[in-house]
Amino acid sequence: MRVRAVRSPLSWRAAAPLSVLLVALSACGAAPDDPEPPAGAATSVSNCGVAVPTATPPARIFAAFHNGIEAVYALGAGDKLVGAAYLDNPLLPEYTAQFHPDQQKPAYYPEEYPSREEVLRLDPDFVVSGFTGAFTGEGLGTRAELRKIGIGSYLFTQYCPTADGEGQKSLADNDVSLDSVYADLTDLGRVLGAPTQADALVTRMKQTVADVEGKLAGVRRPRVAMLNRPGNGELRVFGTHDVATTIIEKAGGTQAFDDVPGRLTRIGTEELIKRRPDVIVVPACCGADVGPDDAQSVIDALRADPALANVPAITNNRVYAVTFAEITPGVRNAGAVANLAKLLHPERF
The missing domain is CATH 3.40.50.1980 (Nitrogenase molybdenum iron protein domain)
Incomplete structure (x- = not known):
């Protein structure tokens, strides 16, 4: 970051x-x-x-x-x-x-x-x-x-x-x-x-989140890892004490790295394997012309890594792209909750 x-x-x-x-x-x-x-x-x-x-x-x-x-x-x-x-x-x-x-x-x-x-x-x-x-x-x-x-x-x-x-x-x-x-x-x-x-802005954001939460009653909460993999190949995870965790929880998931503090903290491949996330979310970054599609190279690398083949998110093809802007504290956060909830629980939307 x-x-x-x-x-x-x-x-x-x-x-x-x-x-x-x-x-x-x-x-x-x-x-x-x-x-x-x-x-x-x-x-x-x-x-x-x-x-x-x-x-x-x-x-x-x-x-x-x-x-x-x-x-x-x-x-x-x-x-x-x-x-x-x-x-x-x-x-x-x-x-x-x-x-x-x-x-x-x-x-x-x-x-x-x-x-x-x-x-x-x-x-x-x-x-x-x-x-x-x-x-x-x-x-x-x-x-x-x-x-x-x-x-x-x-x-x-x-x-x-x-x-x-x-x-x-x-x-x-x-x-x-x-x-x-x-x-x-x-x-x-x-x-x-x-x-x-x-x-008015805050009222709209609160209503968006309330609408999402109303649709998620009783859902099974998948374990979610939100991470990135810069060009050097190291894994960096969005851990606890960060708004990304709040968004995961509001969207009906649980933080797979609930004991790793900080934002974009380095982890080893073995740690990702150990956590066995059901879903992996990759925020695309960074630039005025960088959209979710720009996370595809990271997603492809994760899918192609033989060490990760048995991670549930990889096995079940549940690796998704979002934008870095939406998981940073700000005006996009309510929309981020709605967007992630649809990825985690499409049957409810």
């Missing part, structure tokens, strides 16, 4: 030259987080311990990672995107009409995370990130550093680090339920000035 990386607008920032911003960012130390607002106040939301103001919506947004980009579009702020980095798959069709990277609307960085200088050149007043790596010294800087130069931020809370500036290997004990996703979309909607749109 790639690990790449809010700001209340400050009146001085708009007039400050880029060189001043760069010097300020490189010179500032890790300042303590803003204090939480008084109880009952409605002027901010708390995000990974950072108070994110809600009074004035941001005007220029940089979004990192697929889930961050689509959340901005889903909440009606796509016209404010000045930059975006890392699509795992094509955008949902309803957003593609607004995405014009060939015209720099927004500027798009498909493979390498843009430098701090490049992002600041875009003059954002807010950064939305789907993963934690953006907010490190090697990325854009810590959220406290960005705040010092007037750039606010929001981070999907399933990737809250133990401390501001820490990377992907230092995650807090975070909630990986769909409730966490709903809360992120609700809070981000408030920050972006779209609370009604956020509430």
